[in-house]
Amino acid sequence: MITELGHFALILAFLVAIVQAVVPLIGAHKHWYGWMAVAEPAAKMQFLFTGFAFAALTYAFVTSDFSLRLVWLNSHSAKPMLYKISGVWGNHEGSMLLWVLILTLFGACAAWFGGNLPPTLRARVLAVQSAVAVAFFAFIIFTSNPFLRLAVPPFDGQDLNPLLQDPGLAFHPPFLYLGYVGLSMAFSFAIAALLEGRVDAAWARWVRPWTLAAWIFLSIGIGLGSWWAYYELGWGGFWFWDPVENASFMPWLLAAALLHSAIVVEKRESLKSWTILLAILAFGFSLIGTFIVRSGLLTSVHAFANDPERGVFILMILGSFTGGALILFAMRASAMEAKGVFGVVSRESALVANNVLLAVACFVVFVGTLWPMFAEMFWDRKLSVGPPFFNMAFTPFMILLGVILPVGSTLAWKRGKIGHAVYQMRFVFALAVALALLVWVMQTGRTLMGPIGLFLGAWIIFGASLDIWMRAQRKWDRLLRLPRADWGKAVAHGGLGVTMFGIAGLMAWQVEDIRIAEVDTPFMVGGFELELKGVDRVQGPNYLSTMGRVILRKDGTEIAVLNPEKRNYPVAQMPTTEAAIDYRFLRDVYVVIGDPQEGGGWTLRTYIKPLANWIWAGVLLMALGGFLSLSDRRFRVGAGESKRRTRTVAAE
Amino acid sequence: MRYFIVAICMLLALPLGAVQPDEVLDDPVLEQRARDLSKGLRCLVCQNESIDESDASLARDLRILLRERLVQGDTDEQAISFIVDRYGEYVLLRPTVTGSNWLLWAAGPLMLLMAGGVGFAYLRGRDKASEQTIEALSDVEKSRLAELLNDD
Numbered sequence: 001m002i003t004e005l006g007h008f009a010l011i012l013a014f015l016v017a018i019v020q021a022v023v024p025l026i027g028a029h030k031h032w033y034g035w036m037a038v039a040e041p042a043a044k045m046q047f048l049f050t051g052f053a054f055a056a057l058t059y060a061f062v063t064s065d066f067s068l069r070l071v072w073l074n075s076h077s078a079k080p081m082l083y084k085i086s087g088v089w090g091n092h093e094g095s096m097l098l099w100v101l102i103l104t105l106f107g108a109c110a111a112w113f114g115g116n117l118p119p120t121l122r123a124r125v126l127a128v129q130s131a132v133a134v135a136f137f138a139f140i141i142f143t144s145n146p147f148l149r150l151a152v153p154p155f156d157g158q159d160l161n162p163l164l165q166d167p168g169l170a171f172h173p174p175f176l177y178l179g180y181v182g183l184s185m186a187f188s189f190a191i192a193a194l195l196e197g198r199v200d201a202a203w204a205r206w207v208r209p210w211t212l213a214a215w216i217f218l219s220i221g222i223g224l225g226s227w228w229a230y231y232e233l234g235w236g237g238f239w240f241w242d243p244v245e246n247a248s249f250m251p252w253l254l255a256a257a258l259l260h261s262a263i264v265v266e267k268r269e270s271l272k273s274w275t276i277l278l279a280i281l282a283f284g285f286s287l288i289g290t291f292i293v294r295s296g297l298l299t300s301v302h303a304f305a306n307d308p309e310r311g312v313f314i315l316m317i318l319g320s321f322t323g324g325a326l327i328l329f330a331m332r333a334s335a336m337e338a339k340g341v342f343g344v345v346s347r348e349s350a351l352v353a354n355n356v357l358l359a360v361a362c363f364v365v366f367v368g369t370l371w372p373m374f375a376e377m378f379w380d381r382k383l384s385v386g387p388p389f390f391n392m393a394f395t396p397f398m399i400l401l402g403v404i405l406p407v408g409s410t411l412a413w414k415r416g417k418i419g420h421a422v423y424q425m426r427f428v429f430a431l432a433v434a435l436a437l438l439v440w441v442m443q444t445g446r447t448l449m450g451p452i453g454l455f456l457g458a459w460i461i462f463g464a465s466l467d468i469w470m471r472a473q474r475k476w477d478r479l480l481r482l483p484r485a486d487w488g489k490a491v492a493h494g495g496l497g498v499t500m501f502g503i504a505g506l507m508a509w510q511v512e513d514i515r516i517a518e519v520d521t522p523f524m525v526g527g528f529e530l531e532l533k534g535v536d537r538v539q540g541p542n543y544l545s546t547m548g549r550v551i552l553r554k555d556g557t558e559i560a561v562l563n564p565e566k567r568n569y570p571v572a573q574m575p576t577t578e579a580a581i582d583y584r585f586l587r588d589v590y591v592v593i594g595d596p597q598e599g600g601g602w603t604l605r606t607y608i609k610p611l612a613n614w615i616w617a618g619v620l621l622m623a624l625g626g627f628l629s630l631s632d633r634r635f636r637v638g639a640g641e642s643k644r645r646t647r648t649v650a651a652e
Numbered sequence: 653m654r655y656f657i658v659a660i661c662m663l664l665a666l667p668l669g670a671v672q673p674d675e676v677l678d679d680p681v682l683e684q685r686a687r688d689l690s691k692g693l694r695c696l697v698c699q700n701e702s703i704d705e706s707d708a709s710l711a712r713d714l715r716i717l718l719r720e721r722l723v724q725g726d727t728d729e730q731a732i733s734f735i736v737d738r739y740g741e742y743v744l745l746r747p748t749v750t751g752s753n754w755l756l757w758a759a760g761p762l763m764l765l766m767a768g769g770v771g772f773a774y775l776r777g778r779d780k781a782s783e784q785t786i787e788a789l790s791d792v793e794k795s796r797l798a799e800l801l802n803d804d
Contacts, residue, residue, distance in 0.1 A: 235670055235705055242700050341781050349775045356767045364760040371756050379752050384694045386745025393760050516673045603673055
């Protein structure tokens with residue numbers, strides 16, 4: 001019964017979305033205020049209906065209602081509650097429902113918090129947002145309906161893919177979708193601005209918080225996914241340049257570019273048409289990501305729903321929205337005249353350079369991801385484009401970005417002096433070079449990667465620190481009174497530096513050991529002593545585990561007991577590895593257990609991974625920086641007003 | 653049962669094991685070369701994994717084959733081309749710069765040149781715009797300014 005109500009609510013939401021996509025748009029065009037006013041209640045209703053549909057589906061998963069086809073395919077009565085809930089979005093249909101739930105959530109948020117937008121702009125934003133929703137409601141209802149029943153309900157389900165039964169992955173998709181879909185707001189604002197024919201500083205100020213929020217969520221989502229891959233896939237890689245990873249990385253790069261270009265629009269009223277184009281492209285890449293994951297066009301570890309029919313549908317959505325938006329852009333872009341004037345050496349041009357590098361880096365990822373498909377279509381060549389290509393073709397742009405970042409971010413607005421900015425940074429530069437040289441001397445290997453990475457990381461981190469110190473005019477008490485946006489900038493840039501540290505450390509100085517470990521026989525790996533004490537069979541809630549007990553010692557003292565596991569999920573008939581990791585500030589010790597050997601002993605893999613945690617710590621810092629910036633007063637409605645008033649009162 | 657699990661691993665491309673202890677060569681230099689090379693070779697039955705990471709039995713066969721070639725004295729290039737001759741360029745995770753592939757490799761630098769050029773032209777435009785804007789402003793704004801001042 002609840003299922004049917006949920007199904008019905010979904011259809012109602014679809015109908016409301018159609019109304020919301022059409023009526024306010026006509027209203028805004030004709031200046032009929034009654035018609036425009038439809039948008040707000042419609043956006044809220046749409047969200048409530050979709051929320052109800054999602055709750056109904058969650059209820060079916062929680063109560064293990066196997067008469068629902070989707071629940072039967074992706075759940076099992078013995079599964080822990082967390083994974084019953086995360087199972088809702090651990091499949092194609094449910095994740096699409098989550099997708100549109102978040103889409104309508106953003107629409108409703110725009111209706112709730114958009115009180116200070118001009119009425120026509122608000123009506124247009126909400127209408128465009130709803131048009132996107134209409135397409136995805138249609139996609140769900142006509143090709144991927146989660147509410148289909150089975151005529152004869154089976155006794156138990158087929159279980160969720162065991163790889164997905166993991167706390168890190170349980171929250172990976174919601175964050176990722178918040179990011180993907182959050183970019184739809186930037187898209188809606190861009191289209192609305194094109195329809196209005198006006199882009200000004202106010203527009204940039206409205207669009208920036210949405211982009212910032214989307215970027216924060218996308219960062220957290222990507223970070224979670226990468227951390228999950230690190231501890232779950234069994235050899236501690238953190239990024240694989242898999243098409244699906246790239247699909248989330250491309251919108252992230254463009255959203256980062258958009259964040260920076262929106263600053264120029266806000267402060268200087270320049271780069272307007274480029275910013276609009278970026279907003280369109282960023283959401284376009286979100287749609288491309290959805291298409292790549294769900295069409296089966298590109299093979300990937302985590303592509304689900306390899307269904308050509310669905311692929312064609314999403315391709316149509318992608319084509320009509322990005323295509324339509326680009327045509328509109330071509331027609332209207334010339335109307336947006338830049339106002340600000342600035343020199344070739346200025347903060348503005350540093351931000352342009354940032355945009356060029358991020359956009360080109362995104363382009364490289366895009367070409368690399370789709371190249372196998374192009375090559376097969378046009379030249380009949382079956383080839384692969386893998387991590388070696390991306391590492392070579394992508395990394396230089398990030399290095400360049402890292403090199404110019406500290407100088408660019410301290411250049412003066414309008415007209416700067418490059419010599420002055422560089423001169424300010426002389427101690428930071430010396431410090432970073434000294435660190436790189438120290439590491440170069442200390443390291444045993446031959447790679448340049450480690451020292452270069454540490455140089456860049458230190459250069460960015462110390463540069464960001466110096467930047468905020470100078471903003472505070474080198475006074476401690478002013479430091480805390482700086483606007484949150486300044487702190488956000490410093491923390492986010494510092495986070496990038498920390499991530500670069502981590503990547504360089506992990507890739508340059510990882511130690512690996514593969515051996516057959518006999519029980520009670522200690523062995524040494526990179527200065528650590530490990531000893532396999534025994535292997536037990538353990539029964540989990542819905543799996544059987546082979547769990548090793550490994551004692552980790554450093555200089556004779558025991559520092560940890562590690563329990564690497566191999567799990568077998570009988571219902572899904574699938575094994576997983578659970579690496580045991582001793583997380584420390586400067587290094588992780590990562591142990592994986594393999595098969596028992598005929599002559600006794602077990603295959604044991606040990607890795608020492610220097611600075612591994614820094615990768616995700618940096619991502620968290622970037623997200624935190626974004627959040628600080630988002631909480632800045634100028635983005636809060638009326639906050640500036642009240643503060644100003646109290647200050648005048650105090651002055652009197 | 654074990655074969656069954658291995659078969660499933662192949663289907664799902666789960667990296668449970670990767671390089672096994674019995675495959676490791678005694679000569680550490682040769683072994684390191686083998687590891688470096690196998691990171692650039694694709695496991696054919698997996699989805700986007702190198703044979704160094706994959707647990708599939710075919711990947712294991714390829715790892716052993718690669719090591720055999722190296723032990724027999726092949727250079728890196730000879731060993732790779734031996735495998736490419738048999739399995740096609742699909743096994744190369746790093747595409748060669750042959751035929752149409754030059755476009756793939758040149759895509760980034762070319763785009764950077766183009767985007768950099770457009771960006772620089774834009775910046776020059778913004779720089780030059782200053783004088784024109786001041787002139788344009790003075791014409792229209794003067795009368796308006798005079799009006800406003802007279803109002804007061």
